[in-house]
Amino acid sequence: MCAYHHLTDEVLLAAVRSGELAAFNVLVERYQRTxxxxxxRLLGDRFLAEDxxxxxxxxxxxxxxxYRGGNFRAWLLRIAHNRALDTLRSIQRRPATSxxxxxxxxxxxxxxxxxxxxxxxxxxxxxxxxxLEAALATLPDDQRVTVILADIEGCSYDEIASITGVSLGTxxxxxxxxxARLRAALSADQRARELLDEFVRQVSDGPGERSTGSDTTxxxxxxxV
Amino acid sequence: MQYSGGHPSDELISAFLVGAIDDxxxxxxxxxxxxxxxxxxxxxxxxxxxxxLLAELPAPxxxxxxxxxxxxxxxxxxxxxxxRYQPVCRWASAIAAxxxxxxxxxxxxxxxxxAVEIPGAAGVRQATPEPIAEAPAAAMNAPQERTAAAEPxxxxxxxxxxxxxxxxxxxxxxxxxxxxxxxxxxxxxNAAPATGGASTTVSTVLRLGASLAGIxxxxxxxxxxxxxxxxxxxxxxxx
Numbered sequence: 001m002c003a004y005h006h007l008t009d010e011v012l013l014a015a016v017r018s019g020e021l022a023a024f025n026v027l028v029e030r031y032q033r034t035x036x037x038x039x040x041r042l043l044g045d046r047f048l049a050e051d052x053x054x055x056x057x058x059x060x061x062x063x064x065x066x067y068r069g070g071n072f073r074a075w076l077l078r079i080a081h082n083r084a085l086d087t088l089r090s091i092q093r094r095p096a097t098s099x100x101x102x103x104x105x106x107x108x109x110x111x112x113x114x115x116x117x118x119x120x121x122x123x124x125x126x127x128x129x130x131x132l133e134a135a136l137a138t139l140p141d142d143q144r145v146t147v148i149l150a151d152i153e154g155c156s157y158d159e160i161a162s163i164t165g166v167s168l169g170t171x172x173x174x175x176x177x178x179x180a181r182l183r184a185a186l187s188a189d190q191r192a193r194e195l196l197d198e199f200v201r202q203v204s205d206g207p208g209e210r211s212t213g214s215d216t217t218x219x220x221x222x223x224x225v
Numbered sequence: 226m227q228y229s230g231g232h233p234s235d236e237l238i239s240a241f242l243v244g245a246i247d248d249x250x251x252x253x254x255x256x257x258x259x260x261x262x263x264x265x266x267x268x269x270x271x272x273x274x275x276x277x278l279l280a281e282l283p284a285p286x287x288x289x290x291x292x293x294x295x296x297x298x299x300x301x302x303x304x305x306x307x308x309r310y311q312p313v314c315r316w317a318s319a320i321a322a323x324x325x326x327x328x329x330x331x332x333x334x335x336x337x338x339x340a341v342e343i344p345g346a347a348g349v350r351q352a353t354p355e356p357i358a359e360a361p362a363a364a365m366n367a368p369q370e371r372t373a374a375a376e377p378x379x380x381x382x383x384x385x386x387x388x389x390x391x392x393x394x395x396x397x398x399x400x401x402x403x404x405x406x407x408x409x410x411x412x413x414x415n416a417a418p419a420t421g422g423a424s425t426t427v428s429t430v431l432r433l434g435a436s437l438a439g440i441x442x443x444x445x446x447x448x449x450x451x452x453x454x455x456x457x458x459x460x461x462x463x464x
Contacts, residue, residue, distance in 0.1 A: 025292040032291045037284040050288050057291050061298065065457060132278050151279035172245035180239035183271050200267075200274045 143178030314449030321442035
């Protein structure tokens, strides 16, 4: 199974079509974090997210004949997105923010920071992330999906358009509205605003870390596999 | 996406960063404003910081691995019924098609052109009363002719009316045909003689077999070819 790990999606899919379940499981391992994270952030419930992730891969496997090449990740995320929206509609409730917060704490402590400047800054950054994650949970579904895919998962606008089934213009408009809303939500909170201003100062002081223009470059960037 | 108090709105600035402003004039205005307005530049910095933070958000921990096992696949997603019967149905459709052609061809070859002789043979037998008894029996094979059996008064009338010799050729046809005329013809006095012909019975059997083969063909083509294709097409916009 390890021999498969360096292969591209297309090569793996060819192996899957000839009956290699192990090849499909390499794809599962490759994308399960993305699929689960999308489902979790959309539903705010780890059990529902688990169901959707499992269902997504089962569906992908059984419906593989309908995949006609192209971007496998986008195809997979499209299944997950549709399943998650179906579930959202059926339960008709917003994600549980409290759960979101406790989870965010977990993630921060588990994953940590690559070379954090200082423990204080690290704690502040973790708190800001937690607040951001909470603010994200309050966005309307369509904006939230778009922000998650674009800014968290790093999908191209084209990919997002195909995943969510809308035009490129709609993707951009949802993304800009979602980000503006996130900024407004963080600014409205005293603590969050302080932390955000602090973070902005750190970023602008950092050595050439300004992310200006990242938006325009992303659009043409191919998804990394 | 408007200006408020001389400053572009939150959304307008965000749209500018995303590249979502279609009107180049508006884009230039926003760009020009950002050059000169520190407050709006701060907004830009915040939006960029948020984008950066979002990219850093750690993925939620996976509760487990979602790799599939063969057992899981068999248990959770049993092969759909149409796929299970697909090979059988494909064979069945081929065989049924062949049978259909052979039976119809045989019927046409043997009885089609020689159908004129049958009334003659049937006409001889008409003198005897037996055909009356046979009429309902034949009717059982062809449901369309139920009316003949259902009307007892019509059946005795067959024997009493001596129309014997002028049995028309279409009488033999009426027994085999599944058209509405069959009802009328069967109820008519001259129906009985034609059913007596042995060759007619063979022809009926042939056509009955052909109909059965036709039904099997339609069903097996449906299950073996049409249903899987329809499902596959519907699955291409996976929900």
